[in-house]
Amino acid sequence: MSGSLPFSLSPHVVILASPDLVDLLKNRNLPPLPDLLRSFTPLESISARTTALATVTHDRYFVRFSDLLEVESICKEDEEIRASRMLDWMGGRVSRRAAAWVNEVEARPLNLGKEMKWWEDVRLCAEGDITPNRTEGWNHPVALIVATSTMASNPLQSITTLHSRAVDLPPWVDSTLLKFTLIIHPMASSPLNMDESQALLNAVKKQYGAHAHLMCWSLSGNPTSNPLVPPPPRLPPPPTGSSDTPGRYQHDDVVGGSVDNDMSMGDDDIQTVNRFVREFVTQSLLPWMERNVVEWNEAYIATRRLPSRLFSTTRRLFGTSGSSTPVPSSPSSPGPSTAIQQRRLAEFATFLGDYKLATSVFDTIRKDTSNTSASDVLPLLLTPSKTLETNAINALIEARFVGKEPSPSSQLRALKYAVRWERGIRELNTIGGDQWLVRAAGSSEEAPPALLLAQSAQMCARKGSLRKATLCYVAAANRLDKCGIKPLTMHFLRLARDLYNAPVQKTLSPAFFEAEDNTRCGFEGIAPGIEHALGRLKYTTGDTEGAVNAFIGLLHPASAMESTKGDDEIYIEDFKLALEHLISTLGHESTSKLELPVRFCQPHKSQIRVGTLGSEDDAGTWELLEERWRTFWKHNGSFELRSSGCAQAGEMFWVELSMHNPLDAEVTLSDLTLTIDAPEDINVTIESLLEVVLRPKETRLLHMGLTCQSPGIIVISHITYRFLSLLPVTEPLTWRGARLHSTPQQRQGKVYAPDHAVRVQVLPRGARLDVELAEADSRSMCVGEVRSAIMRVEHPIMGGSTESITDVWAVMGEAGWPILPQCLGSENDNISSTNVFDTPNTLDSPNPVKLPLEHLMGSPLLALGKHLDLQITYCGHEPGLHDISVLLVFRKVAIMNVHQTSILGTQEGDEIFYTTRMQIPFHVEPLLRVVAYARPSAGTAQCAYALTVEIENTGSQEVQIAQLSTTAIAWGLRDDSTFNSSLPLSIAPAQLGRILATLGPRSPSHIEQAVETKAFTTRQLRNVLEGRPPGSHEAPPPVQISWMHAGSSPKVVRLILLIEPLERTQRLIGLCTRVQDVILAQHFLLASRRAHVLKQLRSQLPLIPSTRVAKLVPLFGAHDLDIILKYTQNGTPGFLISHGLQVGGMHGDLSEDQDMEEVKGADVNGIKKKKKGRSMYAETEREREMLAAQIRASTWNASGSCVSVDVSSPGTEIIVREGNHALELSVPSRHSGAHHIRQLTSPHRTRTVPVTFTLRNFSLSRTVKCLLDLKHKSDTLLSP
Structure with missing residues (x-):
């Protein structure tokens, strides 16, 4: 038993009062007898017995x-009509x-x-319903009180008439009364008098049994307390009700009617009524129900085929007399059918508190009716428990x-059902009872089911399920709105x-500072729907200002759902x-407190447009170029570099504003203007926009012109506009700084x-x-194609300034x-025209280039x-869409007074440089795919490589x-x-061409430079591993690069530069000077090489x-x-540069495992760290190990074979088969492994074969020692 049973599951007693008694109560200003008797319930400390003769004490016992x-009249009305009337x-x-x-x-x-209050009212209405039901017997009467008074002319005849009256109830109502x-x-x-009344009582008991009572009233009035309580609300009779329906006061204006304080009953009368109700329950009703329960239980046991001896033995143990198998007695009225009797047995057992028996019988009924009844x-x-939910679902x-x-x-x-569960199960909320009420509400749109959802929401809120409570409240509101x-x-x-916005407290570790933030996440859920419904209700109820506030709160960035x-x-x-409507009633002043929660302007994307400046996407490129200029000029003294993004006095510039519509609807912004914070002496003219229409989720760039009449610094603080041409809005053009x-x-x-x-x-x-x-x-260009363009640099005529420009750098x-x-x-005229050029070999x-x-x-000015007009030559370096960026830095003769210096923030004596920008877009398409590899060559006496270059034509033309x-x-x-005769080489589309060449070493001076370069690289990598700081002046040694050609004179470098036809000029084909050819070729090579190394x-x-x-x-490695x-x-010239090929004997100086372990185990001071156990520097050690692994696998620490072996013999091949014995020769090498040559001889004769071994050492810095190991069998003769 989970709690006290609800009021509706108590015995239902009907009263048939004589007309004289009804008149007596009405004349004495007393309520009808049923309401009068009900006022004295519940009874306290009522005891009842179970079938096992155990006493059950009820702390509070209800009787209805x-x-x-009234009950007879109710049963005559159609069930569906009455149910519909009751819901309404x-x-x-x-x-x-x-x-x-x-x-x-x-x-x-x-x-x-x-x-x-609303749930209490619905509960009282539901519990106060006394309509009998076909499927349950809780409202079936268990007792009939025939009441009369001694005011009748013949009281005994009146009692006889009442007893002889037939109960007009449907046949399916249990007649056991x-x-x-x-x-x-x-x-x-x-x-x-009193004696006559007592004689009347005796006569009644003699004729109708001992269940009779004489209740004497003095009706003295003036009681010390008024025990009468308002009756529960009852459904009024239908408008066309019959005339025999009692005319009791049933007003719907007050809950259950009112109680008159002017009572005619005295204190002794109140005690008399109270004593009667208690005696009626304890001496008549409960014993009668106990006797019926015993009889019906025996019949129930017989139908279930249970051994009756078990129950008779139990009864004998408790001292009950009688036979072991009692004979069932008939009730006072005809017995019901077996199914109805079992139901009444369970209900009577519930009335008595015998919940064990009631549960057993109810469970049997449930099983016999497919888990429903x-x-x-x-x-x-x-x-x-959680399993009770199944019973609730089956009940519905x-x-x-x-x-x-x-x-x-x-x-x-x-x-x-829902009211009973809510009142009768104390732990309903802990077992998920809120879902029971939701199921009971179903999809009905009546008010009582809607209040079921509200009660479910209240239960969810009590246990902390705020989101579920929010959902139930919204569902209840939607139904009540209908x-x-x-x-x-x-x-x-x-x-x-309020429940949805209430923060959910979660216990988190203090280490999670971000998790403790109370800012709401982006999930909005049903909040907009709540606010929108509230706004509409406020508008319909006349609260226009509240409706506007509710609607404006809904205008936030749209969800992607x-x-x-x-x-x-x-x-x-x-x-x-x-x-x-608000403006028409209260005026425009009513909008002063309204604040639009959504912003349309994106201030972090704002830009200042002066002429034809690049986009914000290229800001990183221009910043890098400006930083290169600052690094180039910083040794010449203090200076200031002013970007070309600055405006000029007296000239219009534009503020580019990114306007984004985050709403999923079209909006109109009108009267757009800017707010400027500027010194008083600066006059600013602002251009406004009349109207801008933004489509849903649209982003548009707006340009608003400004003109400043004098130099200085201004701040564009706000943008102002009218939203929907009604609401004035001001948005700040500021955004939050970076997190520190x-x-x-x-x-x-x-x-x-x-x-x-x-x-x-x-x-x-x-x-x-x-x-x-210019x-x-x-047109699109191919990879490696060289092309030129002409850009025009002009010093424009601007009013108020006549100074000439003195220097320009690019x-x-x-x-x-x-x-x-x-x-x-x-x-550059003294540049050597040989196949060698000098380079500092840095990255x-x-x-910057100064324009002559x-x-x-x-003229120098x-x-x-x-x-x-400047000619700019560029190359298609890689496929894709690119922009050539040129930053021009210039200075001019300027006379600036002290006032202007202070306005612009320039220190007196600083040089001022200005910038301007230029971009040339071009598109490059792939054309050739080059793969090159080299292997030691055996066809030369010295060390050489056989170079193979494979070219695949991926284009559509030869x-x-x-x-x-x-x-x-x-x-x-x-x-x-x-090799020279193989060039030129024609390659058709989708074909592969191959060029073979020979590589040889250069002079000893070049080899020495390569060794120094390799040593520098190894030293730098070791410094990184050992954690040593880089030197301030440490740079690779300068080298001379050998540029060797095939197809032209080896002593002169000639690179023919062809300028492509331009759109507005005729085709120009010419030769640059020899020096310019060399410089251009070196420039493209060094640029390509730098990009590859980086x-x-x-x-x-x-x-x-x-x-x-x-x-x-x-820049150039040793190999x-x-x-x-x-x-x-x-006819279009071009060239491709292929990087990544390494030649010569390569020694990975940091490849030995011992050296690498020493490097990984040493700290910055060279002290070995412990490798075992836990360390606070574990993460640092792991990072150092990763760095060591990266350096070991890098190109600058590569290792390769430095010795090649060629074996030859006159008239024979490397391996000769002439018998079953072999002559094996092994030439071990540190890097290249072992090479084997076999000479097979016959067992009957010996043959001498001269073998020539040619060993070549490709290492630039190391001497290699070789060992000739001749292994033979005992029966083979070998001569050196």
Whole structure:
């Protein structure tokens, strides 16, 4: 038993009162007799006996009293009609009282642990229903009290008439009744005295049995207390009810009617009534039910074929007399059928408190009826557990509460079940009872089922399931909204909103600072639906301002879920309608407190546009080029570099604003303007936009023009517009700074740098160069193709400035390896035209190029209004879409007063340099795929390599290879007439061409440079492993690179540069000067080589910081050899550079396991660390091991064979088979392994074969020792 049984599961006693008694009570201002007797229940300390003769004491015992005439009238009404009327009646009661209830609840702090008024009203209506039901007998009468008074002319005749009256109840109502006679004797007004009344009682007992009682009333009035309580709410009779229905006061305006305090009963009368109710229950009702339970239990045992001796023995042990097998006695009325009798047996056992017997019988009934009948009662009698949910589901199935549209009677039965479970199971919330109420509510849209959902939500909130409670409250509100009960609808929506927004407390470790943040995540769930429904209800109830606030809160970034698409459009329409109504009633002042929660401007993407500047995506490229300029000029003194992104005084510039519509609806922004924070002496003219329409999720760039009349720094602080042309909105153009991690306090909390703002530096007039692309070929180019373009640099005529530009430098980007051929000065005329050129062998980017203005224009100054044309040559370095970036840095003769200096923040005496930018887009398509490999050559007396170059034509046209070149420190191509005759080589589309050549070593001086370069690389890598800081002036030694060609004179380098046809010029084919050819060729080679080495470093040594990696390895390694292929395709020249080939004997100086272990085990001071046990530096050691593994596997620590062996014999091959014996020769080598030569001889003769071994040492720095080991068998003669 989980708790006390609900009131509706108590014995139902009907009363048939005579007309004289009804008149007596009415005249004495007393309630009807059923209500009068009910006021004295529940009874305290009532004892009953079970079938096992155990005493059960009830702390509170309920008995329900009702009028027999009312019950008879109810049974005549159709079940579905009455159920429908009752649901409507309950809904009407809730609708009329909802506003008062909500005001009362919201006037005090919310207490979800207390029963709410609306649920109490629904519960009382459900429990107060006395309609008998076919499927259960709880409302079937168990007793009939025939009541009369001594005020009748013939009381005995009146009693006889009442007893002889037939009970007009349907045949399916259990006819097993206890008939009791009650005589009320008003002593002061009755025509009979006390003796006559006592004689009347004796006569009644003699005729109708001992169940009779005489209740004497003095009716003296003025009681000390009023025990009368209002009757439970009852469904009013139908409008066309019969006239015999008793006319009791049944007003629906108050809960159960009112109780008059002017009572005619005295204290002795109250005690008399109380004593009667108690004696009726203890002396008549309970013994009668106990006797019936015993009889029905014996019949039940017989039907279940259980041994009756077990029960008779139990009875003998408890001292009960009688036979061992008692003979069943008949009740006072005809016995019911077996099924009904078993049901009544279980119900009577429940009334008596014999829950063990009741549970057994109910469980039998459940099994016999396919788990449906009696399932509603078992959860009230069994121990609470999760398994009881099955019984609840079966009860709802038995009530036919299935399908989309259940009948009214099914809805009413489900409601009664839910009320009983909620009242009778104390632990209902802990076993998931909230889901039982949800199931009982079903899909019905009536008010009582909606309040079932609300009660379920309250239960969920009590146990902390806030999200589930929110969902139930929203569902209840939706149903109540359809019923028109708006006060409760709004209350439930507000509760749902508060519960949803309530933070869920979770116990987390203090180490998780981010997890303890109270900021909400991006999941919104049903919050918008709650707010939208609240807004609409507020608007319909006249709260326009509240509706506007609710609707504006819904305008937030749209979710990507399909189910939420289209909601924003509805929200905006409702918001616009409510806002227009608010403005029309209260004026525009009513919108001053409204704040739009969504932002349309993205300030972090704002840019200042001056002329034709690049996009924000290229900001990193320009910053890198500007940093290169600062590094180049920093040794010349202090200076200031002003970017070309700055505006100029008196000239319009544009603020590019990124406007993004996060809503899933079209919006209109009107009257857009900017707010400027500027000094008072700066006059700013602002351009406004009338209207902008943003489609759903659209991002658009808006350009708003500004003009400053004087130089200085201005801050664009806000953008102002009217949302939907109604609501004025101001958005700040600032964004949060980066999060700081420098100090422990910053890392443990959330500390951010100061906010960023859109600042514009306005320069004095005239500080600008205009650059435009004069001539260029926009067609796609192939990989390796060389192309030129013309860009025009002009000093524009700007009002108020006449200073000429004195110096111009060009800083080139990496893409396309651009170069300015016109800027190759006379200092390069002494460049050697041999096959060797000098290089510092570093990875440093080339210095900025100063434009020779005097050479280009005939004047050292670029005057106002003058221009010059610069030719820029670039190469298709890799497939894809690229941009050639050129940063022009210039200075001019400027006279700046002290006031301007202070405004611009420039220190007096600093040189000011200005910049301008230029980009040339180009697209490169793949053409050739080159694969090269080299192997030791056996055809020469000296050390040489046989080079094989395979070229695959992946294009759609034939390609002709005109020249092959190699560059290396110690190796180069050998002059071979056969090789030269193979060029040019034509390769058809999708075909493969092959070129064979021979590589040989260069002079000893070149070999010595290669050895020094290798030593430098090894030393640098070892310093990294040992944790030594890099030296401030440590750089690779300079080297001379051998550039060897095939197909041209080995002494002169000639690179023919063809300029492609331009769109606006005729085809120009010419030869550059010899010096320019060399410089251009060296430039493209060095640029390609630099890009290749940097890419190798990023991929092979990612753990080394980028600030150190540039000084770590040289540009040309000791064993690196590059291959340059010059080609033509349809008259278009180009060349490909293939990197990655290494030749010569390679020694991985850091490859030995012992050396690597020493490096990994040493710290910065060279002290060996312990390798066993746990260490606080474990992560550092793992990182050092990873770094050592990367260096071991890198290209700069590669190892290879440095010795090649060629074996030859005149007239024979390397292996000769002439018998069964073998002559084996082994030549061991440290790196190359063992080479075997076998000479087989016959057992009958010996043959001498001369064998020649040619060993070549390809190592540049090491001497190799070789051992000739001749192994033979005992019967083989070997001669050295």
